Amino acid sequence: MADTPEVYTDADTMARAVYQANGGEIRLALPLGLGKPITIVNALVRAAVDDPALSLKIFTALSLQRPDPSTELEKRFLGTAMDRLFGTAPSLSYVDLIKRGDLPDNIEVSEFFFQAASWLGNDYAQRQYISANYTHARDVLISQKPNVLAQLMPRDGARFSMSSNTDISADLFARRSAGEMDFMAVAELNDALPYMDGPAEIEAREVAMVLEPPRQVDLFSVPRRPVADAQHAIALHVSRLVPDGGTLQIGIGAIGDAVANALIARDRAALHDLWRTAPFTLQGAEEGPFRTGLYAVTEMLVGGLVALFEADILRREAHDGAVVHAGFFVDARDMYQRLRALPPDRRARIRMMPVSFTNALYGDEPTKRDDRRDARFVNGAMQVSLLGDAMSDSAKPGQVVSGVGGQFNFFEQAFALDDAHAVLTLPATRQSGGDLGSNIVWQLPVTTVPRHMRDVVVTEYGAAFLRGLPDEEVIKRLICIADSRFQQELAGSAKKAGKLDPDWTVPPAHAANTPATIATWLAPYREGLLPDYPLGTDFTDIEQLLVKALADLSEAQSDKRALLSLIWAGLTATPHAQEGPAMERMGYDATPSLAEPLQARALRGALRRLA
Incomplete structure (x- = not known):
């Protein structure tokens, strides 16, 4: 390796040089998510499309895509x-080729x-999807013998940082240094990435080529979604399960945001009235502020963990002095800015x-065990069966929604560590095609976490501790946190299978599990303690209103009747105070007219219902 990398300003010239250095055949290791060097990748793809004699095989994950609006209203809103919500980075050209069905035979992509x-x-x-636990994905990649690793990196003098993606890259660099691998590392500079030091740093000699593009790509941003009543309620239950001095992991999304918000409120002794007025028995006894503080270990550094760090709740140090260990990050743009703005000693x-x-x-298992005491690994699921197995990555057999990722890894840790728990969160119901369904079901079509690893499941109606219990008790506890509109059907299925006492009935304390019960409980706190966007948002005030409508x-x-009801409300109900600006934001006239499209009338009705 040279002491200094070759520097390019033109991506196509650099792409040709990379192909030439590897005999026209590239087996490309790309980090997941934010760390993809889009300019370099697109140049490599462009070259392979133009020259069928070149070969490009890509192994990666989480190829970030901006939404593709499919309806008229989505197009008007987005x-x-x-650009403001998702950033202005160009799309990944291999994603575009796959979507169009135009990926040539000399390019392969597996995620x-x-x-x-x-x-x-x-x-x-x-x-082409490869099912692998996150910790196994590295070994799958190594088996494909990658000869090029390409990554987006910031630079500080003669050193580079893997920044957002140490997840697999750090191990690959370490193996190369040990003589166990041989690949060319290339980097695309990006100063917007926070410079993370320590294990994320590499020396300039580790990189063979560097692209200094005339215009650096914008970082992909993930807009935060509003937190609904059910998600706030789930978070309030979770907040009672996290012991002071313990270890925390939470995931991305509205529930993760809500959990961080609830833990901050708990630390400020602001939840006692909420807990006191809960309409059902609360599990977990952790109510006090964080005197010792928490330590976080997570594959994904999310905005909620950064908020807990800024609130000084994440302050219990691991053996190396860190209060957070993380593998990668991708989030809303303000999180990147907040990380960059931290003083270097605090960011470290x-x-x-x-x-x-x-x-x-x-x-170093003894050290990890000592650091990861009283761990609570909090992750989302799509559905949970009455016997306790979970579906988190597939919509139906054969169709993958996301992937296993690290969820199973954290279940393994929860069972291996003393006094640790894997906490699965999910709203009790879902809307699909106009139909309401239960997320707690009798059986699952696909299993991500098997029933023999059932632990803690949390819905808006409570927390169910399942580990080590007989099937019948597991079934009872899960029915008790299911939506009451489905409890009898669930109990009937279990009784028919001989898994539940025929005489068992839902206890009165759990017989009113309805959205109205949750709304009544939380309503006094929604404006202040439990806001729609507890970690902030890139949506304007008008856009926040439109998201709900x-x-x-x-x-x-x-649902034809529901749609007609909204149209009727658009004709007869009292206008929302912000109706005019909201309709103009969507490209409609501020004031209603009999000639306006029915879609506009229905939107107007949805706004008026919110009023």
């Missing part, structure tokens, strides 16, 4: 705000984790590590 729902119905992506307390460290106990309208689209 059209003018797309082990999808951006949620992005590849449903795409035959190529579904066929967040240490980016390989997932072989964060997601497993192998390697559009969600209601979308739910009504598959």
